[in-house]
Amino acid sequence: MSPEATTKTTYHVPIGPIHPALKEPVFFEFEISGERIIDIDVKLGHVHRAVEWASRKRNPIQILYLAERICGICSYCHPAAFTLAIEAAADIEVAERAEYLRVIQGELERITSHILWAGVAAHEIGFDTVLFLTWEIRERAMDLTEYLCGNRVTKGIMTIGGIRRDITKDMLPRIQKDLKYFKDNFGKLAHIFLDDKTIKMRSQGAGILTKENALKLCAVGPTTRASGIKKDLRADTSYFAYGDLDIDYITPEALTGEVNGDVYDRIIQRLLEVKQSIELIEQCVDKMPAGDIVSEPKIAKVLAQLKKANGEGVGRHEAPRGEVIHYVKLTGEDAPFTWKVRAPTYNNILPWIPMLKGEQIADIPIVAASTDPCMSCTNRVAIVNNGQRSLLNKEQLHRLSVEKTRRLMH
Amino acid sequence: MTKDQKTPEEHVKYLKDKFNTNIISADIKKRAAGSKKNETPSIWMKIDKGAFKEIVKYIIEYNYPHLAIISGNDLGNNIELIYHFTVNYGTRLGEINLHISVELPKSKPEIETICDLIPGALITEREKQEFLGVKIKNIPDNRRLFLPDDFPKDVYPWRRDEKGLEKLYKNLHEVKK
Amino acid sequence: MAKGLPKSFKKALWVYHCNSGSCNGCDIEIIAALCPRYDVERFGIKLVGTPRHADVMLVTGPVSRQMVDKVKRVYDQMADPKAVICVGNCGNTGDVFYESYNLVGPINQILPVDVHVIGCPPRPEAIINAVAKAWVKLETLEGG
Numbered sequence: 001m002s003p004e005a006t007t008k009t010t011y012h013v014p015i016g017p018i019h020p021a022l023k024e025p026v027f028f029e030f031e032i033s034g035e036r037i038i039d040i041d042v043k044l045g046h047v048h049r050a051v052e053w054a055s056r057k058r059n060p061i062q063i064l065y066l067a068e069r070i071c072g073i074c075s076y077c078h079p080a081a082f083t084l085a086i087e088a089a090a091d092i093e094v095a096e097r098a099e100y101l102r103v104i105q106g107e108l109e110r111i112t113s114h115i116l117w118a119g120v121a122a123h124e125i126g127f128d129t130v131l132f133l134t135w136e137i138r139e140r141a142m143d144l145t146e147y148l149c150g151n152r153v154t155k156g157i158m159t160i161g162g163i164r165r166d167i168t169k170d171m172l173p174r175i176q177k178d179l180k181y182f183k184d185n186f187g188k189l190a191h192i193f194l195d196d197k198t199i200k201m202r203s204q205g206a207g208i209l210t211k212e213n214a215l216k217l218c219a220v221g222p223t224t225r226a227s228g229i230k231k232d233l234r235a236d237t238s239y240f241a242y243g244d245l246d247i248d249y250i251t252p253e254a255l256t257g258e259v260n261g262d263v264y265d266r267i268i269q270r271l272l273e274v275k276q277s278i279e280l281i282e283q284c285v286d287k288m289p290a291g292d293i294v295s296e297p298k299i300a301k302v303l304a305q306l307k308k309a310n311g312e313g314v315g316r317h318e319a320p321r322g323e324v325i326h327y328v329k330l331t332g333e334d335a336p337f338t339w340k341v342r343a344p345t346y347n348n349i350l351p352w353i354p355m356l357k358g359e360q361i362a363d364i365p366i367v368a369a370s371t372d373p374c375m376s377c378t379n380r381v382a383i384v385n386n387g388q389r390s391l392l393n394k395e396q397l398h399r400l401s402v403e404k405t406r407r408l409m410h
Numbered sequence: 411m412t413k414d415q416k417t418p419e420e421h422v423k424y425l426k427d428k429f430n431t432n433i434i435s436a437d438i439k440k441r442a443a444g445s446k447k448n449e450t451p452s453i454w455m456k457i458d459k460g461a462f463k464e465i466v467k468y469i470i471e472y473n474y475p476h477l478a479i480i481s482g483n484d485l486g487n488n489i490e491l492i493y494h495f496t497v498n499y500g501t502r503l504g505e506i507n508l509h510i511s512v513e514l515p516k517s518k519p520e521i522e523t524i525c526d527l528i529p530g531a532l533i534t535e536r537e538k539q540e541f542l543g544v545k546i547k548n549i550p551d552n553r554r555l556f557l558p559d560d561f562p563k564d565v566y567p568w569r570r571d572e573k574g575l576e577k578l579y580k581n582l583h584e585v586k587k
Numbered sequence: 588m589a590k591g592l593p594k595s596f597k598k599a600l601w602v603y604h605c606n607s608g609s610c611n612g613c614d615i616e617i618i619a620a621l622c623p624r625y626d627v628e629r630f631g632i633k634l635v636g637t638p639r640h641a642d643v644m645l646v647t648g649p650v651s652r653q654m655v656d657k658v659k660r661v662y663d664q665m666a667d668p669k670a671v672i673c674v675g676n677c678g679n680t681g682d683v684f685y686e687s688y689n690l691v692g693p694i695n696q697i698l699p700v701d702v703h704v705i706g707c708p709p710r711p712e713a714i715i716n717a718v719a720k721a722w723v724k725l726e727t728l729e730g731g
Binding site for chain 3: 048049050051053054057065066069070071072073075116131132135136138139142152153154
């Protein structure tokens with residue numbers, strides 16, 4: 001082939017689908033010219049398990065456990081949003097103490113998830129020591145989760161009208177001890193992520209999402225806040241006990257004084273949110289009123305009440321990755337008429353396109369990971385080279401990324 | 411980021427004046443939470459298909475909304491699409507939820523795309539096409555999104571009629587007779 | 588398990604993890620098993636990025652319609668002798684998704700599963716135990 005012909009050829013690089021994103025694993029097809037990405041196509045649905053459809057045969061209490069299994073990392077926020085939707089549709093009262101306990105669980109999940117993400121992000125740029133450091137911290141958060149809920153991953157803590165387990169006085173010292181541990185280690189993590197030259201080189205100016213694009217593409221959560229949009233359900237609306245707490249919007253400006261919307265900003269954003277979550281848990285522990293933890297402890301009674309209810313409700317909760325929204329329609333039957341789930345990654349997929357356009361192949365892992373779609377394990381890439389297929393697996397893609405870090409360091 | 415923030419009541423009044431008959435019903439629901447019982451307002455509106463795009467334009471002019479999702483119901487003769495918008499985010503406890511419901515007859519389930527106004531609506535519009543069998547006119551990308559390519563053509567999982575899923579139903583724990 | 592174990596140590600197992608539509612719950616527990624608290628790398632167990640290097644395949648998830656041929660392909664790419672471990676309830680029984688239209692699983696209808704790990708998700712200890720059991724099976728296959 002003549003040199004002219006090769007320079008003009010663009011390559012198509014499919015990524016996935018053996019690639020564990022959350023609810024929606026993704027199949028990407030990149031069009032690249034040399035090292036630069038020109039266009040991106042996304043295909044979803046490899047983990048379509050018909051969760052919403054399955055709800056037609058189950059009652060709301062059973063759906064709580066189904067919702068928990070939508071995503072193993074957000075195993076609190078889906079039942080939480082579903083409960084909020086049901087409570088709004090059937091106008092069910094919630095025990096006051098439970099509202100605070102729900103905030104504690106939600107923030108604990110955010111700490112676990114963001115620390116997990118920090119490790120994955122470090123891994124993507126070849127900084128594996130940080131991966132192990134963060135997972136050591138995360139295990140403490142998992143222990144605390146187990147202490148409070150009885151389980152490590154699927155927590156089974158949410159119920160309609162309240163929460164299933166109380167935090168008693170004798171449990172408080174353990175919580176405070178662990179929060180202190182997180183605070184101490186937060187400084188360590190912040191030092192690594194904010195002062196390390198390698199991380200700065202790889203993340204500053206990479207994967208930029210402008211404020212306008214974030215707005216138009218309906219991005220949610222830390223992804224949109226890192227682009228400078230103040231959108232945080234915990235502050236915007238009053239649900240659980242968030243309306244009572246002292247909470248403010250966090251954007252990367254708080255630390256750096258400017259918003260670039262790049263990967264570095266998204267790292268800062270999540271770190272600041274971990275700190276905010278620790279403070280919120282402390283506030284809740286202080287302000288928590290005494291009383292019942294569930295408004296109606298008899299599940300049969302709750303179900304009977306829901307069977308009579310007619311109406312629609314929407315539940316929205318700020319999950320670690322952004323807003324999760326559930327819509328429920330009740331029509332006086334055992335099972336809800338409709339249940340629609342929207343996980344945060346759903347909205348954070350389209351923003352990948354402006355983020356990745358113009359970037360290098362070696363930047364795909366860190367840029368894609370910066371929206372926290374949980375690219376924690378394997379993804380596989382096939383390069384279609386003029387009809388000849390050669391495979392580039394996750395390891396090689398990861399190696400490319402690591403090599404780029406090394407090149408930058410020299 | 412907003413010029414003048416309207417209360418939910420003002421929104422409803424303004425829209426009712428402007429689009430009068432096109433708005434079939436509008437309710438404001440408020441739900442309190444926490445010890446201080448702060449309220450979150452939501453507007454639930456049923457509107458006519460004809461005015462739909464104009465109303466979306468009005469919201470965008472007021473304050474660029476966040477389109478959370480489009481959800482849908484199969485109501486028998488009609489398919490209902492509910493657009494869940496939120497406006498006024500960025501102000502402490504100032505957010506308003508806006509749920510706009512449009513009913514489309516099953517004989518001609520068509521609606522204009524809003525991707526030209528809100529590009530982020532693409533994924534959810536594609537999802538509605540494959541799960542409810544509605545036709546989104548002028549959608550920039552018409553392909554399937556979640557369902558596999560070999561999935562039967564005329565089956566829409568969220569329908570409750572003959573186009574629903576009964577054929578594909580599979581129960582792993584069914585006791586075989 | 589204990590009987591075959593000392594011999595098995597002569598070969599460190601490399602594990603390939605394949606997600607066939609899992610919720611990520613099992614997947615993070617697998618990573619947790621590799622990280623400092625449980626640290627299986629001290630036994631030589633290592634997660635590898637390609638099935639061609641692997642001795643053991645960990646499958647999570649209930650196998651959605653789009654993933655069947657991919658899971659089969661991953662299995663075919665592994666060199667013999669090989670073992671398959673099914674991690675998590677949904678791969679074993681369907682769990683809460685048992686009646687879903689988009690599932691083809693359970694995994695043992697698609698691949699020959701050697702070790703079933705029950706739990707939603709199983710604890711890291713259970714996953715490590717399962718890999719240890721797969722050692723014994725691989726030993727038998729090698730005639731050692």
